[in-house]
Amino acid sequence: MKKLILAGNSALLLAMASQVIADEPDLRYQAAYIMPLAEKSLLTDIRQVSGNFFVAVGERGHILLSRNGNDWQQASVPLQSNLNAVYFVDEQHGWAVGHDAAILATTDGGSSWQVQQFFPEPDKPLLDVYFRNRQHGIAVGAYGLFYTTTDGGNSWEQSFFIELAAEDDKEYLLDLQETDPDSYRSELSSILPHFNRLFADGNTLYMVGEAGFIAKSADFGNSWLRMEEFYNGSLFDLHRTPEMGLLAVGLRGNVFRSDDNGQSWQQVEISExxxxxxxxxxxxxxxxxxxxxxxxxxxxxxxxxxxxxxEADGKAILNGLVLQNRMLLVTEVGIKVLNLDKSE
Incomplete structure (x- = not known):
């Protein structure tokens, strides 16, 4: 997640049947303001694109670039929507997603960005984005939003997968699809969970969300297997550990670990x-x-x-990465650089 941006609260980051998005992007958006202290504003995601190239995104369309992890420059961005996630496939090609179902793309290493999608009415946020190469990408978000592209984002298709609905809802949805297509479309946004995070693990793509939702795909999202729920609260991230376990984290300090690729999960007790x-x-x-x-x-x-x-200041931390003896964190008060003791 997950990221309806409310500073200090990480439920910070909060459908219709498949259709091709043929509309041109809404032209009512305004460019993000260049702010002298943008690196101290609410930031939600950070990526290490290459050895010394980093990108962070956050509120009000802020996109920040760094070549050393210490000094940050705000990029020129054509809209002011809060941004929730960023992903690059190489040093030149990247995408960022956020509120208003907004999708931004760059082909010059983040120096400039173009709007590929912008739907402000209603404001349904996209929460994560992943590309396996320059052409094939997926963007997911609240209320079951799921978009795919096969042409680098020049066009995005919104899709619905009946297998992502809860088992109790599938029969109802299938019947409704046959008998009342209009009602079927309106029901999707209330039945599908928020899709909070994508995680690519080799050839397998995982997705986690609200109400214990977890699913995986072996064909880059063309079909999905919804896995058995092991927790009824929202999950906000999933990660493969160095020793090949899986860790899932979510609301109220809940942490779960799997040693069998998600077939079974054990809760990890933590102090927080x-x-x-x-x-x-x-x-x-x-x-x-x-x-x-x-x-x-x-x-x-x-x-x-x-x-x-x-951290003693009690400010929410949204994401981070480690570079040798430093840790870069994106928080509700901007970028933090922590010095790590090499002896630890």
Whole structure:
């Protein structure tokens, strides 16, 4: 997730049958303001594109670029929608998604961005984006939003997968699709969960969301298997650990671990109860959990146990990454750089 942007609260980040989006992007948007302290505003996602190239996104259309992880420059962005996720396939080609079902793209390493999609009415946020190459991408979000592209985002198709509905709802939806197509379309947005995060694990694509939703695809999202629910709260991230386990994190400090590719899950007890927004690892085998109220936890045993490294200011941490002896975090008060003790 997941990211309806409310500072300090990570439920921060909150359908119709398949159709091709033929409409031109809405031209009523306004360019994001260039702000001198944009790196201290609410930021929601960060990516290491290459060795020393980093991109972060956040509120009011802010996109920040850095070539060293310390100094950040705000990019020129043509809209002011809150942005929730960013992904690059190489140093030149990237996409960012956010509120108003907005999709932005760059072909020059983030120096300039173009609007590929913008639907402000109603405001249904996109929460994550992933591309397997320059042409094939997926963007997902609240109320079951699911878009795909096969041409680099020049056109986006919105899709619905009956297999992503809860088992109790499938029969009802199939009957409604046959008897009342109009009602069927209107029901989708209320029945499908929020899709909060995508995670690519080799040839398998995972997706997690609200109400314990977890699904995986072996064909890059053309078909899905909804997995058995093991928790009835929202899940906001999924990550493969260095020792090949899976960790899922979500509301109220809930952490779950699987050693069999998601067939069964065991809860991991931690000392914090704040909502967890993301999980990431480093090359040394450490696993980190980041969340609300400054929560930052570290595991040296592949996610079996965690120690507390939380930030004293209590500001929500949305995501992060580790670079040798530094950690870059995106938070509700902007980018934080933490110096890590190499001896730890």
């Amino acid at each position: 109860s704040a909502t967890l927004n993301s999980v990431f690892s480093d090359n040394a085998g450490n696993v980190y959990l980041a969340g609300n109220a400054g929560t930052l936890l570290q595991s040296r045993d592949d996610g079996l146990t965690f120690t507390d490294r939380s």
